[in-house]
Amino acid sequence: MAPAGTDAARDLGPVPAGLLGPAPAAAEQREAARLACSASGRLRARVPELSDRLVADVLAEDPLYLEFVSREDFWESVRDSLEAGIEQMARRARGQRPDLSVAERIGRRRAEQGLPLESLLRCYRIGGRIVWEALIEVVAEDDPDALSVLLRYASTVWHTIELQSTVVSEVYRRTESELLRRSGERVQALLDALLEGRGADGGLAQAAAAALDLPEHGRYAIAVLRSPRRDPGLERPERIGALRLVWRIRTDAEICVVSLGELGLDEVIEALGPLVPGDAGISTVADGLAGLGRARWLAEIALATCPAGDRRIVRLDDRLPTALVAAQPELAGLLGTQVLGPLAELDAADRDVLLETLETWLECEGSAMRTAGRLYCHRNTVFNRLRRLEQLTNRSLQRPRDVVELTLALDATRLAAPA
CATH class of the missing domain: 3.30.70 (Alpha-Beta Plaits)
Structure with a gap:
């Protein structure tokens, strides 16, 4: 296949001299230009035939190609690329800048379709061979003596094909990166919508x-x-x-x-x-x-x-x-203040001892003996601390409702405490 966008050429910056091939002597340059222009007219008439040949050769090596690209799409892109490439040979022979728009478009489209880059570049390699063989055929038919000039022109042809493959590859990778970014953003947006509670929205x-x-x-x-x-x-x-x-x-x-x-x-x-x-x-x-x-x-x-x-x-x-x-922090704060507020008048160490004793007693399911074992004190000490807590809060650990209030107030106090 041959090259084709001015935009892509600008993206890539100045084209290195090596990619455009060595400059032949002035006379050879004029002869090569004449030969390329003459051959391009013959090759244009053979584009449908060359397109069929290229599609068949690619599918023979890579039958999975059609899992990503329809046969019609594949054939049309091959035709467009061949036409652009043939025109490019004439443009290059006249010293004009390469037009890489077709290569740019194909690279972008194949990335969007998910065709592996290896398959795309293989197609261009096969296309380059077919174009070169067809060029030899038409020159040999028109002017066999000009084949020597054509051979000197080969480097220009192949460097031009290489430039096209480079542009295809660059555009493909840029498009692939953009698609991955967009795909990731879309996935995150959908996930955020679900986590925000919009899962009931249709679809x-x-x-x-x-x-x-x-x-x-x-x-x-x-x-x-x-x-x-x-x-x-x-x-x-x-x-x-x-x-x-x-x-x-x-x-x-x-x-x-x-x-x-x-x-x-x-x-x-x-x-x-x-x-x-x-x-x-x-x-x-x-x-x-x-x-x-x-x-x-x-x-x-x-x-x-x-x-x-x-x-x-x-x-x-x-x-x-x-x-x-925890679900109602304002009410929790009010409950903690109302039930355990009197403990705020105590020394901090004294208050912490009473709250720790209550918490341990609740965890030990009201067993003073187990609470004493956990706190390394006598069980009478546990009773004394709990009795004092009852007096300060005006709650009784014998009344289930008061136990519930003390338990929830203790939770509210613990959760409100700084880390």
Whole structure:
């Protein structure tokens, strides 16, 4: 195939002298120009025949070509390239700048169609051979004695074909990079729309399923990882065993969409454990991509139940009472102030001892003996601290409603504490 856009020539900058071939002596230059112009007219008439031959030769070596390009499209592009190349021989012989517009257009289109660059360049190599052979044939028919001049002109022909292949390759790679960038941006935009809760919009979940290569109606969970700064060393695999993972990095957190298949949330925690250097919250199971927005919110609430620096992966369904507090920070603050506010008058160390004793007593399911063992003190000390707490808050640990208020107020206080 032969060259063809002025625009591409400008993109590539000045054409190196080597690519345009060595300059023959003045007389030979004039003879070569005459020969090229004469031969180009004969070759134009043979373009349909040469196009058939080139298409057949390419498909014989690369039968998968037609998986990316229709036969009609392939033949038409071959015809256009041959016509441009034949014209180019005459232009080059007259010392004119190369026109690379056809090569530029073909490189862009083949990249958009996904044809491998290797296949495209193979086509140009075969095309160069066919053009050269046809040129020899027409010159031999018209003026056999001119073949020696043609041989001296060969370097110009082949350097021109090389220039065309270079332009095709450059435009192909630029287009491929642009397509990858656009594809990545589209995938991220679709994922963001799902995570923002717009999955119920018509067609969005279906489009996202195709772009992300995920089942539209599968089982999903969301994990939100607290990451004040992006950790470049953090692994973000696309698969862990049977789990499929899709990551979305944000400034204050990282979101991991987990396609569960038949697995459960325990397998998610086990899989993410080695990857998560800090805290993470995991949602309940969501049904389909349309439910990812709600799942993200639930995962963020789960993460909010875990004080910063705890370095834990928590499931929402394991921390629902605390999640209620975390989901309503203003009400939680009001509850903490109303129930535990009197403790603010105490010395900080004294207040911390009472709160730690209450928290441990709740974790030990109301057993003073186990609480004392955890705190390395006598059980009477535990009773004394709890009795004092009851007096200060005007709540009784014998009344279930008061225990609920103290528990939620303690959660609110812990969650509001600075990291």
